[in-house]
Amino acid sequence: MKRPTARDVAERAGVSRAAVSFVFSGRAEGNLSARTQQRIKEAADALGYRPDEVARSLRGRRTGVLGMLSDSIATSPFAGRTVLGAMEAARARGHQILLMESGSDQAAASEAIAELRARRVDGFVYAAMELNPTDVPEGLEPDRTVLANCLPRTPGTYAAVVADERAGGRSAVDALLAAGHRDIALIGGPDGNIAADDRTRGFHDGMREAGLPVPDGRVLRVGWQIDEGYAAAARVLASAPPTAVVCANDRVAAGVLLAAARAGLSVPDDLSVVGYDDQDQMAAHLVPALTTVALPHHAMGAAAVHTLLDAVEAGTPVPRTEVSRLNCPLVERDSVARVRG
Numbered sequence: 001m002k003r004p005t006a007r008d009v010a011e012r013a014g015v016s017r018a019a020v021s022f023v024f025s026g027r028a029e030g031n032l033s034a035r036t037q038q039r040i041k042e043a044a045d046a047l048g049y050r051p052d053e054v055a056r057s058l059r060g061r062r063t064g065v066l067g068m069l070s071d072s073i074a075t076s077p078f079a080g081r082t083v084l085g086a087m088e089a090a091r092a093r094g095h096q097i098l099l100m101e102s103g104s105d106q107a108a109a110s111e112a113i114a115e116l117r118a119r120r121v122d123g124f125v126y127a128a129m130e131l132n133p134t135d136v137p138e139g140l141e142p143d144r145t146v147l148a149n150c151l152p153r154t155p156g157t158y159a160a161v162v163a164d165e166r167a168g169g170r171s172a173v174d175a176l177l178a179a180g181h182r183d184i185a186l187i188g189g190p191d192g193n194i195a196a197d198d199r200t201r202g203f204h205d206g207m208r209e210a211g212l213p214v215p216d217g218r219v220l221r222v223g224w225q226i227d228e229g230y231a232a233a234a235r236v237l238a239s240a241p242p243t244a245v246v247c248a249n250d251r252v253a254a255g256v257l258l259a260a261a262r263a264g265l266s267v268p269d270d271l272s273v274v275g276y277d278d279q280d281q282m283a284a285h286l287v288p289a290l291t292t293v294a295l296p297h298h299a300m301g302a303a304a305v306h307t308l309l310d311a312v313e314a315g316t317p318v319p320r321t322e323v324s325r326l327n328c329p330l331v332e333r334d335s336v337a338r339v340r341g
Contacts, residue, residue: 067116085301168328169202180339189248229255268337
């Protein structure tokens, strides 16, 4: 069967071939009415027409493909959201994502970048699954690369999209303050970790703004795991327990729930708990379901693609000093109650 052409679409829609070209090259706004654009799209759908992407990329010196390289897509519980956000944003702007993973191996990263460059991708998104200063692999030029969920080790060398962790920590404690809590503990992640440090700063911001001191023993910096959350909570709850706890992540919060049950405390009646991450298959399934701060992984993937494509389509370098910090929304469930009395 003969493949339908732009001429066929033009004849069916009753327009010129130039008008069809405007629609499928993204130049219709300001040149064609919305009604004409719709008529052309309907004609194309009826004929099963798709633009010749190879010819179009040769004319525009672009391939319509972005390379996405990650350090650990296969092993991270959050990776799927980041990839989905990137793919949806790319597709909405007429691009596709070619995804590869390095497994944090330098040789594998070099091979992946060489493969992506051989396919002449229009630019790169480099995604890390833990917020850390990152040595960006060689071959990812700053002018055509955006980092997602990581920062360049040398500030100002790459554009980056990250979560606003400090504001997220603040929103966690603000939720408890709004429920009337004043004696609030923090069981935080390890010292020296960017995300954990910023979440802790946000916690102190909220307490300071409320005019509340944070006594010694009310802030414990531990790790990210359930057993570490359990051990820290057991210490905090041993005598004169607080009325609420902010946790470094949802796994730590799960440990706090276990320690509270062991101590004979009901959550949320005796102890309110706020987690962080909104981890799939966990936060919503704990008992009680966990109020938590969500990491915007989907939005980070999408924002990284939009930042990259804005530069690609304008024919300008990606702004290297740009660091976008995205909101971490509070997800309210059942683990927070108002203070009684």
